[in-house]
Amino acid sequence: MTVTFKDVKADLLDQIAQGVMPPGSLLPNETDLAARYGCARATVNRAMRELAEEGIVERKRKAGTRVRSAPIRQARFAIPVVREEIEAQGADYRYSLIQHRKQDVPDWLRARLSLRRGQKIVHVVCMHWADGVPYQHEDRWINPEVVPGVLRASFATSGPNEWLLAEVPFSNAEISFMAIEADQDLADHLDCAPGTALFRTERTTWLPDGPITLVRLTHRQGHRITTRY
């Protein structure tokens, strides 16, 4: 049986976990490890590269590979499409449009998206429901200069997120999570008391051409996001 990069990775991880390679210690170089494991250097390289990507070790040319003293653990969160998120829970998904209009870009948004004065922007507000219960409130601004098709979209029966997914293959994004207090409007839509602590996701996306959209997703009371690593 040949030694795979997964074998090497698992063994190194095990040695780190067992304390054989304590935090800060220097691992042997790739050539030596390859000899020890009886495999090619490329195999060791892949194992160690993945450990580095996961934040377990730190690699520097000439300096070698060290066990990180404070592992930069990073959590990966999937960014779900709300319809799929709801249906994955076995619930019935429903969408409703609250507002949809083209308007002048407000100043705060112009600053956030680096837009020009006097530009128009599409503003869509809608709700996503799970089994008839309010699930998520969506407040979105879309830049028609980058995605002109938005001027012909109605959003009457499905949300702008799904429309954008079909329209824009992918984009760069900045995403933030925060806690906010429900104002009267959000409280009405999410069926909670004003002042309730709500979880909010805010995402801005760009194409090389310019900013596409800013969206504020406010989740129903008690929503949390979870991941393992």
Place this chain on the structure above:
Amino acid sequence: MTVTFKDVKADLLDQIAQGVMPPGSLLPNETDLAARYGCARATVNRAMRELAEEGIVERKRKAGTRVRSAPIRQARFAIPVVREEIEAQGADYRYSLIQHRKQDVPDWLRARLSLRRGQKIVHVVCMHWADGVPYQHEDRWINPEVVPGVLRASFATSGPNEWLLAEVPFSNAEISFMAIEADQDLADHLDCAPGTALFRTERTTWLPDGPITLVRLTHRQGHRITTRY
């Protein structure tokens, strides 16, 4: 100049972005792409593997590689050590201990961590300050059966997070983010009004031996976490 996997990756990404390869479309197989780019198949493989890891494409043996229609974009968040997070902002870090005792495991925690009845647990509550302003409230439970050294730690001058980092090389974890309302106690410590919406991180970590710790980090008003992808 030889063609690198980054070249291939960038070119494919560009074609996807430009709509040359629309969502759902099938990419050529590795051998063909290698011929087209004039490089080895391994080079193409690495490029496409990374695109797959990033959720841009989907790969299946025999079926080939397709552009994802709904990119499973995933955001990676670094899990910072609070001292480093504060010092990285150029602020002065200060720590203070609020409570530290060994006690019986409360029922809710026993259920959460799958502990035995009658077991003891170390409960530590402390605060982290940035430039003299409350930054984060930490409420932590540590299982001495897995990390017995905790019974000798004082936590008088530095927090349990740093102690654990030095003690436990790494571990599996489940992390959640949510919004909560400040109770009187949190309000006092974080200098805000009761009922204020606060951002909370909750993390449980395990070693193969058993659960290590459950921690609730409550951040000061207005805290948000952000990432780009």
Place this chain on the structure above:
DNA sequence: TAGTGGTCTAGACCACTGA
């Protein structure tokens, strides 16, 4: 069952960078 991706190898050259 045939085609695709997954991985290993042995060797090579190179880029970075710490001692």
Place this chain on the structure above:
DNA sequence: CAGTGGTCTAGACCACTAC
């Protein structure tokens, strides 16, 4: 400037799975 990781190559065998 010497040692380390970063990467490419050409070829090979294999594992999975859609057709």
